[in-house]
Amino acid sequence: MTVVNGYEQSDREEHINVLNLESLEKRAKEIIPTGGFGYIVGGSEDDWTLAQNRKAFTHKQIYPRTLANIDNPDMSTNVFGIDLKTPVMMAPLAAQGLAHSKGEVDTAKAFANEGALMAQSTYSSASIADTAAAGEGAPQFFQLYMSKDWKFNEAILDEAKKAGVKGIILTADATVDGYREADIINDFQFPIPMANLEKFSEGAGKGQGIAEIYAAAAQKISPDDVRRIAEYSDLPVIVKGIQTPEDAELAIGAGAAGIYVSNHGGRQLNGGPASFDALSAIADSVAGRVPIIFDSGVRRGSDVFKALAAGADLVALGRPFVYALALGGALGVQDAIQELNHEFATTMQLAGTKTIDEVKQSKLADFKY
Template sequence: MTYYTSMEEHPIEILNLPSLEERVKANLDRGAFGYIRGGSEDEWTLRENTRAFDDLQIIPRVLQGLSGADLSTSIFGIPLKTPVIEAPSAAHGLAHVKGEVDTAIGTAMAGSLFSLSTYGSTDLTEVAAAAPGAPQFFQLYMSKDDGFNAFLVNKAVKAGVKAIILTVDSTLGGYREEDVRNHFQFPLPMPNLAAYSSQDGAGKGIAEIYAAAKQDFVPSDIEKIKALSGLPVLVKGIQSPED
């Protein structure tokens, strides 16, 4: 079955995120929209995370003698124009034919930092070339195959990424009811998988793809990736204070 992704190229006026979501829903394949928007099970965690974020408040300071706000900051010595960075997410090609290339370009134009997922729709070398000089991180889903891990990390280092994001909380795919309802499987290949083997992710659900991922994480895995890359390693997915 052929999957048709958007090829539109034009400016859009964004009023707010909820209204943008409704516009996307009306113009995107149902299964793709469900995967991008949805969460696991009955989406309790998704709702709670949103609610918890809404509870955070920015308290303005007055009488400080300031005539303009400066949002610039830095991370690992990398200067950024904004404290908001782009988190890694899979398969941008579901939404647009240029996939992560356009996301990386837009992020660079905003003076922010782009993070590419192992399960992206675009090869990491191509993403790096799309925004030369702009800072990028690479998010690694460790595989049971150490050869695959070394291959991807070395390729990311050669592409010039500034850090590795190591995801440790996705050892199994969540039970995504929206995907089950829509019988969703990834319609597009994942080049970062295909570059190493014939397994490119197309025609599989997220649970099948995660089945090849490492489950038995230990702290030494962080050291392994740090030694392999020579870069800072951010551990993504820590939820318990004990951890």
């Protein structure tokens, strides 16, 4: 263990056995301190939308296909002009130092080694530069929590561009923080500074709760902000937090290069729909004009298949990979990616799909049980 400001961080660097991604949560709970674990695992209010994110994947089924004459499914894809070995990507989950002393640095190493896309958060424990360097040139996106202070936005976008990120994910669904009861119960305060904020204020993030962190974030975000970020950064801007076709249209109209369908893992508006339930209608509206990233509730290879068949181009996860990070560092995250890819490839084979394009063309069943 590494101890920082009284907070115990895992420093394990070892391969782990991964039966499935859901099994990692219980094991990680034994390692990550209570406050940190509560922050990572929790949703908002009574976690209703958090729970629906998992249940929604039972609303659609995959047709098994026989006599398809295929073997060795090919999981590779190209999205946003980036060649990837898998459509599975890392969601921009904040403060990964709560799980491991190397935080985002180890996560970036793992995703680079697996040929997968890494997204890092404004509220990362590691700096943009250090996280990018850990990937050794592998593609990464940077997620922006837009600040009320435009000078901060410019400075952090400058750093992201200098680090070589391939796109900016603008989180638009977190203008205020969801009511997260686990953090209140645990009286949770971030024990570790957030590296990207610390450049502007020494110790920034440490000793603050999530509400205090969000207080500096922009509480009004409009289509004009999408245009402004795209023009300033000269990078593709993907708008995250889209849950309706109407908002997808607003984002594309403002010049968004991608749509990110997500309900923030059930951490923001409780009582909203499961992200997967919202995906198909948004994909129909987008109609291939820009790529779609999807997250919230993904835990199985079959979930990845269903999300792609429902209209996604990339499928992101956050919590399970952070649990793997606590359990084994970069090697643990690699093991988790490999297990999910194994499940996904198995599903592709049994569904008679050789390529990602064929997965996207698959029709899902809608039987009621």
